[in-house]
Amino acid sequence: MLTSRIDKQANTLEDINAQIKQNTLLITSATKSIEFNSAEIQDNKVKTDNLEKQVSLLLKDNEEMKTKTVELERYKRRWNLRINGMRENHSNEENARDETIRLLAKIAPHLSGKLEDIVDVAHRIGRKEEKKSREMIVQFSMRRYRDQFWKITKTSTVCKEHGIRFAEDFTKEDHEMRAALWPIIEKARKQGEKAFYKGPYRFINGRRITSLDL
Template identity: 95%
Template sequence: MLTSRIDKQANTLEDINAQIKQNTLLITSATKSIEFNSAEIQDNKVKTANLEKQVSLLLKDNEEMKNKTVELERYKRRWNLRINGMRENHSNEENARDETIRLLAKIAPHLSGKLEDVVDVAHRIGRKKRRADR
């Protein structure tokens, strides 16, 4: 009876040792996973910090580009000229640029030779007005 009890305890100790080995392997595996995850987190923190710097620079560049675009549009509009009251020619062959050049030549005859080069584009804005029936 004593030997069977000793055998049972020996078997129990072997089972406990096997369980301890299995737990040790699980703990080692969990430790490796935790270390891997910790390294990945650190790597992601570094990448995130770099991306935040890049986004900040891109936002700054974007703002500068917007400001430059607005300034260029503003500069371009400085050369725009709006002529009010210019009569419409109701024919389909109306050329707003030629009419504008003629009008400007009347206003500033000393520039009439340069107006072909100076006036780039001319167009009417808004809807074409209907002729009043007489």
């Protein structure tokens, strides 16, 4: 009887030891799996951090490229002027350059003999519509001639008589910035301050203002 009881206890201890050994193996395996997963997580975190750094650098490079592109586009347009109110010939094929030269000859007769060399290209912009004159854009061969006509047309009687207005050729970004900063300019003028635009830039009492001032 005693021997039978001892044998049963021995079997029970063996089962317990076997179970403990099996559980130990499971724990060891789970620990290794956890360590492996932790290593994987850490590796993925490092990769994610690297990707975030690369994305940040790419975004910075992209912003710098965008700024340079805008600056180049802005610089190129410094040779241009836009003409608003210049009647468009819808019945016949219009030669935009010849029409522009004829207009400029009326505005500045003293330069009429040089206009073939002064005017590089001219063309209408926008969608063609019946009974509506599209804006004309003219590019001058030399910057000094562009500046000269920009000054002359501000007080030209020819422009006033024909309802023609010359304007600088701004980029889309500059147009948006001018519109955004106009309330500041208007407020400053009402307060008696000297506020004005110079090219794409805005100044109040000699200080250049930006979108950060909004």
